[in-house]
Amino acid sequence: MHLVLVDGSTFIFRAFHALPPLTRKSDGLPVGCVSGFCTMLHKLTEDLKGEDAPTHMAVIFDHSAKSFRSDFYPDYKAHRPPPPEELVPQFPLTRAASRAFSIPCIEMEGWEADDIIATYAVMARQAGGRATIVSSDKDLMQLIDAEGRVRMLDTLPRPGQPPLRWIGPNEVFEKFGVAPEKVVEVQALCGDAVDNVPGVPGIGVKTAAELINTYGDVETLLARATEIKQPARRQKLIDNAELARVSRRLVTLSQDVPVELPIDALVREPIAPGKLFPFLKAMEFSTFTRRIAGLIGADPDAWEADPELRAANAAPTGTSATTAGAAPSEVSAGTGVAGASGEDTPVRLAAAEAERIRALPFATDAYEIVVSRERLADWIADARAMGHVAVDTETTGLDNQQADLVGISLSTRPGHACYIPLGHAGGESDMFGGGRAEGQLDMRETLATLKPLFEDRSILKIGHNVKYDMGLLVRYGITLAPIDDTLLMAYALDGARNNSMEALGQAWLGHSGTPIKDLIGTGKSQITFAQVPIPEAARYAAEDADMTIRLWHVLRPRLVAENATTVYETLERPLSPVLMRMEGRGISVDRGILARLSGDFAQRAAAFEAEAQELAGEPFNLGSPKQLGEILFGKMALPGGTKTKTGQWATGADVLEDLALQGVPLARAVVEWRQLTKLMGTYTNALPGYINARTGRVHTSYHQAAVLTGRLSSNEPNLQNIPVRTEDGRKIRTAFVAAPGKMLISADYSQIELRVLAHIADIQALKDAFEEGLDIHAMTASEMFGVPIEGMPSEVRRRAKAINFGIIYGISAFGLANQLSIERSEARAYIEAYFAKFPGIKDYMDAQKRRVKADGHVTTLFGRRIPFPNATSSNPSERAFIERASINAPIQGSAADIIRRAMIRMEPALKRAGIAADMLLQVHDELIFEVPEGTEDAAIPVIREVMENAAVPAVHLTVPIRVDAHAARDWDGAH
DNA sequence: GCAAGGACGTA
DNA sequence: GTACGTCCTTGCA
Numbered sequence: 001m002h003l004v005l006v007d008g009s010t011f012i013f014r015a016f017h018a019l020p021p022l023t024r025k026s027d028g029l030p031v032g033c034v035s036g037f038c039t040m041l042h043k044l045t046e047d048l049k050g051e052d053a054p055t056h057m058a059v060i061f062d063h064s065a066k067s068f069r070s071d072f073y074p075d076y077k078a079h080r081p082p083p084p085e086e087l088v089p090q091f092p093l094t095r096a097a098s099r100a101f102s103i104p105c106i107e108m109e110g111w112e113a114d115d116i117i118a119t120y121a122v123m124a125r126q127a128g129g130r131a132t133i134v135s136s137d138k139d140l141m142q143l144i145d146a147e148g149r150v151r152m153l154d155t156l157p158r159p160g161q162p163p164l165r166w167i168g169p170n171e172v173f174e175k176f177g178v179a180p181e182k183v184v185e186v187q188a189l190c191g192d193a194v195d196n197v198p199g200v201p202g203i204g205v206k207t208a209a210e211l212i213n214t215y216g217d218v219e220t221l222l223a224r225a226t227e228i229k230q231p232a233r234r235q236k237l238i239d240n241a242e243l244a245r246v247s248r249r250l251v252t253l254s255q256d257v258p259v260e261l262p263i264d265a266l267v268r269e270p271i272a273p274g275k276l277f278p279f280l281k282a283m284e285f286s287t288f289t290r291r292i293a294g295l296i297g298a299d300p301d302a303w304e305a306d307p308e309l310r311a312a313n314a315a316p317t318g319t320s321a322t323t324a325g326a327a328p329s330e331v332s333a334g335t336g337v338a339g340a341s342g343e344d345t346p347v348r349l350a351a352a353e354a355e356r357i358r359a360l361p362f363a364t365d366a367y368e369i370v371v372s373r374e375r376l377a378d379w380i381a382d383a384r385a386m387g388h389v390a391v392d393t394e395t396t397g398l399d400n401q402q403a404d405l406v407g408i409s410l411s412t413r414p415g416h417a418c419y420i421p422l423g424h425a426g427g428e429s430d431m432f433g434g435g436r437a438e439g440q441l442d443m444r445e446t447l448a449t450l451k452p453l454f455e456d457r458s459i460l461k462i463g464h465n466v467k468y469d470m471g472l473l474v475r476y477g478i479t480l481a482p483i484d485d486t487l488l489m490a491y492a493l494d495g496a497r498n499n500s501m502e503a504l505g506q507a508w509l510g511h512s513g514t515p516i517k518d519l520i521g522t523g524k525s526q527i528t529f530a531q532v533p534i535p536e537a538a539r540y541a542a543e544d545a546d547m548t549i550r551l552w553h554v555l556r557p558r559l560v561a562e563n564a565t566t567v568y569e570t571l572e573r574p575l576s577p578v579l580m581r582m583e584g585r586g587i588s589v590d591r592g593i594l595a596r597l598s599g600d601f602a603q604r605a606a607a608f609e610a611e612a613q614e615l616a617g618e619p620f621n622l623g624s625p626k627q628l629g630e631i632l633f634g635k636m637a638l639p640g641g642t643k644t645k646t647g648q649w650a651t652g653a654d655v656l657e658d659l660a661l662q663g664v665p666l667a668r669a670v671v672e673w674r675q676l677t678k679l680m681g682t683y684t685n686a687l688p689g690y691i692n693a694r695t696g697r698v699h700t701s702y703h704q705a706a707v708l709t710g711r712l713s714s715n716e717p718n719l720q721n722i723p724v725r726t727e728d729g730r731k732i733r734t735a736f737v738a739a740p741g742k743m744l745i746s747a748d749y750s751q752i753e754l755r756v757l758a759h760i761a762d763i764q765a766l767k768d769a770f771e772e773g774l775d776i777h778a779m780t781a782s783e784m785f786g787v788p789i790e791g792m793p794s795e796v797r798r799r800a801k802a803i804n805f806g807i808i809y810g811i812s813a814f815g816l817a818n819q820l821s822i823e824r825s826e827a828r829a830y831i832e833a834y835f836a837k838f839p840g841i842k843d844y845m846d847a848q849k850r851r852v853k854a855d856g857h858v859t860t861l862f863g864r865r866i867p868f869p870n871a872t873s874s875n876p877s878e879r880a881f882i883e884r885a886s887i888n889a890p891i892q893g894s895a896a897d898i899i900r901r902a903m904i905r906m907e908p909a910l911k912r913a914g915i916a917a918d919m920l921l922q923v924h925d926e927l928i929f930e931v932p933e934g935t936e937d938a939a940i941p942v943i944r945e946v947m948e949n950a951a952v953p954a955v956h957l958t959v960p961i962r963v964d965a966h967a968a969r970d971w972d973g974a975h
Numbered sequence: 976g977c978a979a980g981g982a983c984g985t986a
Numbered sequence: 987g988t989a990c991g992t993c994c995t996t997g998c999a
Contacts, residue, residue, distance in 0.1 A: 204997090206997090207997095623993095623995065624994085624995055624996080625980090625982070626981090648980085651981085675983090678983060681992085681993050682984065682993060683984085686993085708989075709988080711986085711990075713990055716991095717991090718990085718991045720986075721984040721990080723984060753988095806987055809987040810988065818987080819987075881987095884987060885989090888988040923985075923986070924989090
């Protein structure tokens with residue numbers, strides 16, 4: 001006997017996350033997950049052949065979130081958000097799917113699927129048979145036995161591994177460091193964040209395994225805990241003995257569930273066409289139906305769709321179809337799902353195209369390596385015939401200002417791609433071997449041949465994060481244009497989730513591609529792409545171009561279907577080349593200034609370090625919050641210590657500042673030391689390392705699709721967090737200088753977010769204040785506290801300012817109290833007063849909270865959607881967090897959209913005005929330019945004009961937008 | 976060598 | 987209370 005037990009949850013979960021959710025029946029019911037479920041179930045029966053073929057089989061489901069475990073530990077699985085809305089109607093359908101395949105499906109109230117699986121597995125073994133558990137749930141690993149009579153099978157396809165992954169005692173040992181029968185002991189100690197099993201705080205899997213291997217089991221360990229040498233570990237175990245026992249009960253599976261069906265009732269039956277086809281037809285899985293029909297030699301047309309499934313599950317038309325989860329999502333209710341059967345709505349066309357592309361197989365060995373001029377010409381001709389081509393460059397590094405070109409891949413249509421190797425190193429050459437590999441076209445000549453195509457305004461070049469390739473190719477004399485970018489398309493559609501090629505491929509193509517580390521390795525032994533053998537490189541590179549063009553085919557129609565075209569075309573696509581040029585220009589940084597500052601800071605830091613150790617009475621590492629906390633709150637026993645979530649003493653700047661005010665000189669010394677070492681570590685010492693040897697300047701990279709509100713982010717180095725608040729910090733800005741004969745101009749929006757808020761929430765009092773050019777914080781204070789603006793105490797204004805910022809951040813009494821070091825009740829009174837004075841604010845905040853829950857997203861003034869897939873989370877603190885974020889996101893995001901529009905228009909405007917200004921940096925509400933000395937006064941009005949009018953004509957703001965701009969030799973002076 | 980946590984720089 | 991990226995220590999391989 002071989003009993004195969006399928007964990008239904010694993011299949012559902014995987015089907016949901018692996019597949020695009022666009023699949024719907026003609027009546028609008030989402031069935032993508034059911035479809036995936038059927039595919040996986042069928043594939044499993046196909047894969048289990050020969051001695052692995054099941055004689056008995058069942059699919060086991062969870063009945064509900066409640067099980068007997070909640071009775072003795074109410075928090076069990078309490079973190080779990082409710083299932084996404086579109087998944088709910090699919091649950092009964094997955095049961096129906098199992099039955100349609102003639103496989104019994106089992107679920108029982110009060111028991112988790114895992115308990116039922118455990119019970120049946122044990123029954124099979126006691127009957128002298130074998131059991132296979134198809135699941136990826138590690139909680140089931142405790143059931144595996146050493147004789148191979150109970151095994152697990154994970155069907156997740158992982159690149160480079162066989163599709164079936166058998167899990168036996170060895171794999172269990174790999175994961176838990178112990179034999180299967182000890183798994184529960186380890187889990188009892190290390191807990192499980194996902195299921196909310198507490199475990200012993202501070203003990204992870206590794207430590208748990210070590211302890212269990214020494215002591216055998218939890219009870220013995222707890223009994224002999226005093227023998228443990230490490231003091232911290234010993235104490236943790238003693239303190240949390242009860243947690244460990246409860247955890248052990250939680251993770252131990254019941255093996256005596258009173259199951260209704262005896263094992264004999266699970267005998268595998270052949271597929272019954274009379275059961276299967278009515279189901280598949282009701283689900284409208286036409287492709288799958290044909291495939292199965294072919295396999296079992298039946299005529300599906302002999303059966304009608306199951307009328308009950310049809311009627312019972314017809315979705316009410318017009319229901320919001322907001323979705324959640326890792327897969328790309330979001331079909332809004334109004335865009336054509338409702339009603340209409342067979343009509344060619346944009347949504348339907350996009351879904352059909354996605355399905356068509358997904359069905360195309362990958363054949364990585366079929367890609368061509370281009371080594372002749374003739375074939376190169378053929379590919380160029382093909383690109384011209386198509387009017388578009390996907391382009392991907394392979395290089396020696398991640399920094400496109402420094403890396404060398406190694407090869408180029410092209411794809412003109414799905415499955416049809418090539419690789420043009422240009423800079424691969426010779427075979428046996430090691431790092432310094434120098435040789436050039438055989439079988440490559442000449443780089444210069446090839447680039448010259450490609451240049452007309454790459455610069456042809458009538459041929460679209462498609463890339464994934466094409467800014468990288470553009471920035472690289474510019475250095476080789478090629479200006480890639482026009483471009484489309486699948487990364488930016490995905491960002492416009494689904495926001496800042498994981499939009500990597502790998503993730504999008506997995507979600508939309510069912511294929512994640514080859515990880516680059518498979519080719520170049522990782523860490524110390526990493527090689528560059530130039531050292532990768534050409535055939536291997538070609539498979540990887542061409543696959544990337546192939547995936548890019550496939551994604552383009554899927555995402556482009558979605559832009560129209562999901563109303564994201566305007567955002568993509570006006571805020572994303574045109575910005576990309578602008579950022580590429582800014583990155584290429586870089587900014588000049590004065591090494592000498594940084595070196596002098598570094599010396600100064602180091603000296604002063606050393607003095608504070610000595611003082612701190614003197615005051616502490618012992619030498620310790622000031623950089624270790626852990627050691628500091630123990631000295632302050634342990635050794636010195638200072639009052640008022642709080643702990644972080646991991647049980648460490650909190651020693652943040654606010655805590656130390658409090659202590660310093662209470663007369664703890666050690667706290668003051670550490671605050672000063674931290675400031676100085678921060679400035680050294682992150683800026684004065686680190687920045688020189690970013691000066692590019694070729695250009696002598698520092699080139700940051702902007703990430704255009706990283707921030708959920710639509711802001712940019714900057715990295716390597718981050719030039720958006722150069723210090724400005726403290727005097728020492730500002731000195732670092734003096735090292736950012738204009739090139740000889742040039743000047744820097746800094747132009748920044750004044751109070752842009754508060755102005756945007758005044759417009760969006762329509763607050764007349766705020767608008768009037770901006771119109772009159774008042775000090776907005778002082779005005780707020782005078783309104784709220786009835787204090788005249790003339791002679792207002794600075795403390796009063798400070799509080800009003802904190803409240804204004806608080807509003808933008810989605811204020812809470814808790815947060816405001818923290819910020820102002822006041823009682824929470826007082827903070828609450830302030831907020832009430834604010835709402836009373838500006839009632840529109842409360843309306844705005846409530847409206848955003850409603851919207852985010854109803855739609856799963858909020859939008860900026862310019863139509864950018866900012867998704868919050870967990871807006872209806874059952875976790876109250878998560879929900880509150882999302883509410884605050886949904887209040888902030890339209891404000892921060894609209895301001896971000898405005899400066900994007902300004903940046904897109906800036907270069908043409910300067911050119912028209914005949915001003916040779918180069919835009920170098922963006923810092924959220926500030927733009928930095930470099931201009932020839934003497935042209936500052938001409939440049940500033942143009943810059944200001946573009947920035948102040950960036951919103952029109954798309955949006956006519958009902959508040960004035962003001963820009964402050966100054967010129968100086970260095971950034972500090974200009975700011 | 977790598978990941979997580981704490982801390983801290985900016986808007 | 988919002989949004990990021992980087993550095994350092996710690997604790998594991």
